Amino acid sequence: MRTHVGIIGAGPAGLMLAHLLHRKGIEAVVIECRSRQEIEKTIRAGVLEQMTVDLLNETGAGERMMKMGMFHKGIEIRFNGKRHRIDMHRLTGGKNITVYPQHEVLKDLIAARVKAGGEMFFNVSDVRLSDLDSSEPKIHYQNENGEREELICDYIAGCDGFHGPSRQSIPQKIRKEYQKTYPYGWLGILAQAPPSAPELVYAHHEDGFALLSTRTPDIQRLYLQVNPSDSMNDWPDERIWEKLRLRLSADDGWKLIEGPIIQKNIVSMRSFICDPMQYGRLFLAGDAAHIVPPTGAKGLNLAMADVQLLAKALHDYYAAGETERLGRYTAACLRRVWKAERFSWYMTSMLHRHHDSTPFDYQIQLAELDHVTTSKAAAQSLAENYVGLPLELEEPSLSII
Structure with a gap:
C-alpha cells in the first residue's frame, strides 16, 4: 500500500494532521494501536487555547465544541485563604480558554475523517519504521487480523506518543533528550457534582497544591498534589475530599460541592523534549516529541x-516542490515548545508545595504568588502564556524590545 503521508497515532496530533492534509488535497493513512472505542471513551483533560479553538472552527470540526464547550475568560489563583482572579480576556485583548475534553475533540476529528473518506486502521500492533533516510520510508505493522502490512510513504508523521516507536527510530547518536522529573504527582478524580466555581481554580496551600476544574455541568475534575509513589490504596474517598476542602478553602465562606467519585488515578509529572523532531523523512509531533506537566494546560x-x-x-x-519549511520544522516547533515548557515549569514551581524548601524559599514562593496577582504586567504575562502564544509561521527578524 502507498500513500503520501503515513501517520502513526490517532491522537490529537495524528488526527488533526490527517484533517489538515485532506483539506489541502494531500493523501494520508492513519494507523493506531488502540480501538476507536477506546480512543473515544478514554476521558482526558481538555483546556483549549484560543488558537486550538480557532483551528477547529476554521477547519469545520468545531460545531460540537461550540455547543458543549465551556468558555472561560479567566482563572482563579488561591493562596493564604484569599481568592485572586486573573482576567485573561481583558489582559490579552479578548482571548479566552475553552474547557472541552480531549476525548470529545478526538470524536470530532474521527468523525471528520470518516466523513472525508480518509483511511484509518485501528488495533494495529508491532509497528516498525524503515528506510527513513530514503525517498520511500516505510511503516511495517500487523493489522487487526494478524496479517503483516507494509505502508510505503513519501513522508512519515510520528504522532504516537511518548512510548511509541517513532522517536526511538531516530538514531540515538543524533537524538538529544532533555528531561525533568518533578518530585510530586497528581491524584485526579472525576466527581458527580455541579460546578463549585465558574472558572478553573489553582490553589496553593501549605499542605499542597489543588486544582478545581470541570468537564460537564454534572461532572467535575479535581486534582491533588501527592507523593508520586502513593497508590490509590493510600487515598480513600474520605481523605481525598478532606484534602480538597483544606487546600481549596477560602476565608470568604466559599464551599466545595462534593459528590460521588466515579474515577480516580495518580499520574507522575515530568518535562521532556526530543531534539531534533525530524530525521530523514520522519517528523515527530505532539507527545512523541515533548511532554509538559499538566499545570500549564499545554x-x-x-x-x-x-x-x-x-x-x-x-x-x-506537494504544491511547489519546496522543502525549506520541512528543513526548519524542528527549529520552528521547538521555539514554541521551549516557551511552553518554561511556562509549565513556572506554574508548577509557583503553585506546588516543595517540602524540601527552606523557610526562605517558601516566602519567596509566596512573594511570587503575591506579585502575579497584584502586578498587571505579571498577570498579563501569565495570561498571554495561558491563552496561548501566537503561532509563528516565520522566523522573527526583529526584536520588539
Missing part, C-alpha cells in the same frame, strides 16, 4: 501547533 495545544506547521510544510512540498 499538551494538546502544543500538538495542534506542531501539526499546523507540519501541514504547511508538506503543502509547500
Whole structure:
C-alpha cells in the first residue's frame, strides 16, 4: 500500500494532521494501536487555547465544541485563604480558554475523517519504521487480523506518543533528550457534582497544591498534589475530599460541592523534549516529541501547533516542490515548545508545595504568588502564556524590545 503521508497515532496530533492534509488535497493513512472505542471513551483533560479553538472552527470540526464547550475568560489563583482572579480576556485583548475534553475533540476529528473518506486502521500492533533516510520510508505493522502490512510513504508523521516507536527510530547518536522529573504527582478524580466555581481554580496551600476544574455541568475534575509513589490504596474517598476542602478553602465562606467519585488515578509529572523532531523523512509531533506537566494546560495545544506547521510544510512540498519549511520544522516547533515548557515549569514551581524548601524559599514562593496577582504586567504575562502564544509561521527578524 502507498500513500503520501503515513501517520502513526490517532491522537490529537495524528488526527488533526490527517484533517489538515485532506483539506489541502494531500493523501494520508492513519494507523493506531488502540480501538476507536477506546480512543473515544478514554476521558482526558481538555483546556483549549484560543488558537486550538480557532483551528477547529476554521477547519469545520468545531460545531460540537461550540455547543458543549465551556468558555472561560479567566482563572482563579488561591493562596493564604484569599481568592485572586486573573482576567485573561481583558489582559490579552479578548482571548479566552475553552474547557472541552480531549476525548470529545478526538470524536470530532474521527468523525471528520470518516466523513472525508480518509483511511484509518485501528488495533494495529508491532509497528516498525524503515528506510527513513530514503525517498520511500516505510511503516511495517500487523493489522487487526494478524496479517503483516507494509505502508510505503513519501513522508512519515510520528504522532504516537511518548512510548511509541517513532522517536526511538531516530538514531540515538543524533537524538538529544532533555528531561525533568518533578518530585510530586497528581491524584485526579472525576466527581458527580455541579460546578463549585465558574472558572478553573489553582490553589496553593501549605499542605499542597489543588486544582478545581470541570468537564460537564454534572461532572467535575479535581486534582491533588501527592507523593508520586502513593497508590490509590493510600487515598480513600474520605481523605481525598478532606484534602480538597483544606487546600481549596477560602476565608470568604466559599464551599466545595462534593459528590460521588466515579474515577480516580495518580499520574507522575515530568518535562521532556526530543531534539531534533525530524530525521530523514520522519517528523515527530505532539507527545512523541515533548511532554509538559499538566499545570500549564499545554499538551494538546502544543500538538495542534506542531501539526499546523507540519501541514504547511508538506503543502509547500506537494504544491511547489519546496522543502525549506520541512528543513526548519524542528527549529520552528521547538521555539514554541521551549516557551511552553518554561511556562509549565513556572506554574508548577509557583503553585506546588516543595517540602524540601527552606523557610526562605517558601516566602519567596509566596512573594511570587503575591506579585502575579497584584502586578498587571505579571498577570498579563501569565495570561498571554495561558491563552496561548501566537503561532509563528516565520522566523522573527526583529526584536520588539
